[in-house]
Amino acid sequence: MSTIRDVAKLAKVSVATVSRVINESGYVNVKTKQKVEEVIEELDYRPNDVARSLFKGKSKMIALFVPDIMNPFFPELARAVEDITNKHGYTFILCNTDNDNKKEMAYMNALLQKSIDGMILVSNTMTASQIKDTKVPIISLDRKTRSDLISVTVNNREGARQAVGYMKELGCKRIAHIAGPDSASSARSRMEGYLNEVQEEKWFSNSFIRAGNYSIDEAYKVTKTLLKDNPNIDGIFVANDLMAVGVLKAAASLKIKVPDELSVISFDGIKLGETTSPALTTMAQPIYHIGKRAAEILLEKIEKPGTVIQSEEHQVQLIIRESTREKRLKE
Amino acid sequence: MSTIRDVAKLAKVSVATVSRVINESGYVNVKTKQKVEEVIEELDYRPNDVARSLFKGKSKMIALFVPDIMNPFFPELARAVEDITNKHGYTFILCNTDNDNKKEMAYMNALLQKSIDGMILVSNTMTASQIKDTKVPIISLDRKTRSDLISVTVNNREGARQAVGYMKELGCKRIAHIAGPDSASSARSRMEGYLNEVQEEKWFSNSFIRAGNYSIDEAYKVTKTLLKDNPNIDGIFVANDLMAVGVLKAAASLKIKVPDELSVISFDGIKLGETTSPALTTMAQPIYHIGKRAAEILLEKIEKPGTVIQSEEHQVQLIIRESTREKRLKE
DNA sequence: TTGTAGGCGTTATCAC
DNA sequence: GTGATAACGCCTACAA
Numbered sequence: 232m233s234t235i236r237d238v239a240k241l242a243k244v245s246v247a248t249v250s251r252v253i254n255e256s257g258y259v260n261v262k263t264k265q266k267v268e269e270v271i272e273e274l275d276y277r278p279n280d281v282a283r284s285l286f287k288g289k290s291k292m293i294a295l296f297v298p299d300i301m302n303p304f305f306p307e308l309a310r311a312v313e314d315i316t317n318k319h320g321y322t323f324i325l326c327n328t329d330n331d332n333k334k335e336m337a338y339m340n341a342l343l344q345k346s347i348d349g350m351i352l353v354s355n356t357m358t359a360s361q362i363k364d365t366k367v368p369i370i371s372l373d374r375k376t377r378s379d380l381i382s383v384t385v386n387n388r389e390g391a392r393q394a395v396g397y398m399k400e401l402g403c404k405r406i407a408h409i410a411g412p413d414s415a416s417s418a419r420s421r422m423e424g425y426l427n428e429v430q431e432e433k434w435f436s437n438s439f440i441r442a443g444n445y446s447i448d449e450a451y452k453v454t455k456t457l458l459k460d461n462p463n464i465d466g467i468f469v470a471n472d473l474m475a476v477g478v479l480k481a482a483a484s485l486k487i488k489v490p491d492e493l494s495v496i497s498f499d500g501i502k503l504g505e506t507t508s509p510a511l512t513t514m515a516q517p518i519y520h521i522g523k524r525a526a527e528i529l530l531e532k533i534e535k536p537g538t539v540i541q542s543e544e545h546q547v548q549l550i551i552r553e554s555t556r557e558k559r560l561k562e
Numbered sequence: 563m564s565t566i567r568d569v570a571k572l573a574k575v576s577v578a579t580v581s582r583v584i585n586e587s588g589y590v591n592v593k594t595k596q597k598v599e600e601v602i603e604e605l606d607y608r609p610n611d612v613a614r615s616l617f618k619g620k621s622k623m624i625a626l627f628v629p630d631i632m633n634p635f636f637p638e639l640a641r642a643v644e645d646i647t648n649k650h651g652y653t654f655i656l657c658n659t660d661n662d663n664k665k666e667m668a669y670m671n672a673l674l675q676k677s678i679d680g681m682i683l684v685s686n687t688m689t690a691s692q693i694k695d696t697k698v699p700i701i702s703l704d705r706k707t708r709s710d711l712i713s714v715t716v717n718n719r720e721g722a723r724q725a726v727g728y729m730k731e732l733g734c735k736r737i738a739h740i741a742g743p744d745s746a747s748s749a750r751s752r753m754e755g756y757l758n759e760v761q762e763e764k765w766f767s768n769s770f771i772r773a774g775n776y777s778i779d780e781a782y783k784v785t786k787t788l789l790k791d792n793p794n795i796d797g798i799f800v801a802n803d804l805m806a807v808g809v810l811k812a813a814a815s816l817k818i819k820v821p822d823e824l825s826v827i828s829f830d831g832i833k834l835g836e837t838t839s840p841a842l843t844t845m846a847q848p849i850y851h852i853g854k855r856a857a858e859i860l861l862e863k864i865e866k867p868g869t870v871i872q873s874e875e876h877q878v879q880l881i882i883r884e885s886t887r888e889k890r891l892k893e
Numbered sequence: 894t895t896g897t898a899g900g901c902g903t904t905a906t907c908a909c
Numbered sequence: 910g911t912g913a914t915a916a917c918g919c920c921t922a923c924a925a
Contacts, residue, residue: 234901247904277671309656346610567919612918
């Protein structure tokens with residue numbers, strides 16, 4: 232690799248001049264500029280980003296923290312963030328945290344040592360004190376952390392409400408809820424929305440709520456007992472699509488027909504929900520879009536430190552597929 | 563952020579000494595070491611990795627190139643690579659290339675400027691000349707590139723053969739193939755395996771082969787015409803699980819029952835295949851394992867430049883689920 | 894056992 | 910317009 236000095240020597244100018252042409256900063260004579268560019272071409276010179284970073288204290292890298300990229304909700308988010316950061320000339324770093332605060336902090340410190348320019352967090356465990364003395368821009372995505380971070384989220388509560396409302400319209404009389412992990416703000420909000428819609432009903436009972444953890448297997452298990460304990464349930468609002476897959480499996484194993492005997496609606500709108508059978512009716516998040524917005528906001532904060540930015544809450548949208556159906560009233 | 567100089571000053575030693583204790587290199591008196599460590603603690607000093615990188619010419623970062631992380635085959639691979647590199651103290655960079663050679667080269671150059679230590683490529687388009695003058699270790703994963711890169715792959719041809727062989731055992735008499743993109747070595751090998759097993763059969767016809775591109779939608783389209791043109795087909799070997807989802811949809815839309823009237827077997831063993839209905843019979847790759855191995859080999863090459871390493875080909879395994887069934891012979 | 898000093902490749906601030 | 914040169918923070922000969 233040739234350095235700026237090599238270029239300078241060959242072009243018979245100083246490194247300062249070379250620096251000026253590659254950065255298009257300051258004055259430089261047209262002819263010398265030309266000469267320098269020729270030499271750069273000839274030597275196939277590329278500036279060393281590490282040296283640049285050292286000088287500037289910035290690395291042109293941003294990181295995304297997700298619990299686990301193998302959870303199908305996150306690839307789309309990651310893709311969005313990568314696309315945007317890449318377009319702005321930043322390098323994208325992916326960190327799987329397994330919701331483990333230790334891991335999160337380890338990553339964070341490692342990245343800080345690398346002069347990371349900003350981070351986007353999908354996290355429940357990060358506390359305010361852990362990030363308070365960090366001066367690099369950080370924003371929260373999909374969830375709200377226990378801190379005052381700017382966040383890009385979705386109207387979980389209202390979306391949940393609409394989902395449950397839709398099931399009521401369909402004629403469901405006993406609607407259960409498979410909840411997400413209580414540690415996730417999104418899960419708590421969805422539960423709230425469910426309760427808002429259902430708490431006043433005379434049929435409602437706390438036993439209609441079962442705790443899942445946003446994973447298929449756990450949802451399968453709890454749904455099975457739920458349905459055994461309460462055979463009269465005719466609708467389930469599931470806190471995310473992934474768990475709904477488990478719910479579908481549980482229903483199938485109990486020979487309960489979806490949607491004929493049981494309507495299932497969930498949340499997220501991941502691709503996976505289109506391929507199940509029946510395909511999932513769901514409240515779809517604009518996943519790519521919120522990832523995009525998070526990245527855009529972060530870059531804004533990085534590149535113009537002065538500007539104030541605001542949290543954003545985006546809208547979800549009901550997508551009706553095959554797992555819900557209007558109940559036929561007995562005549 | 564305090565620097566090594568701050569530590570030195572406060573500990574009343576030279577920076578060299580501080581450097582020695584943080585790197586555990588060279589001699590340093592027990593008492594001074596203690597003193598230095600106290601100060602490090604007190605100042606919460608962390609060495610600046612950028613400065614280190616500049617000096618060493620290494621960044622402790624490795625990158626993984628995949629076509630698109632939204633394709634469900636790749637998250638598991640990415641997770642494996644991230645886990646291993648992270649365990650070794652490296653930072654993980656993810657690059658989505660969309661199989662676009664321009665993008666690949668742009669990423670590559672950008673990363674080289676950042677003193678990347680190594681790269682793992684899932685790529686078809688990278689040619690030998692494009693990487694020949696790169697001295698950082700690169701290895702190929704899942705596919706073989708048009709170059710002499712060390713690769714970690716799976717026995718695609720033999721696996722395909724076994725898959726088709728299995729369908730024959732089930733009694734299938736007309737087995738079609740939905741192929742992957744010809745640009746991918748994995749797709750070509752699977753096609754070969756299919757042909758090996760089928761070419762000699764008197765029923766075989768080239769029209770039993772349709773070109774897909776490893777995506778659901780295209781597979782759906784081509785399968786529909788395939789099945790319309792050849793209603794006597796009773797088995798399909800699909801080049802990957804994702805396309806098999808499209809195949810299942812196509813069959814459903816044609817009211818063809820899987821597996822009763824049509825057996826479907828595919829390749830990859832991604833989680834998605836468990837959630838379809840019917841669940842996919844497939845030749846499963848040890849996805850996480852090959853990602854892990856690729857990372858391990860790469861790190862080996864990075865940390866001990868001398869050692870010679872070899873390409874690896876791992877075994878696939880038949881997983882029988884619901885999309886295949888023995889044909890009942892007419893009595 | 895410890896310290897001094899040069900260098901990794903850039904950029905930016907001065908002079909000229 | 911251009912050129913020295915001092916940082917950026919760290920590491921490692923080489924001296925002492």
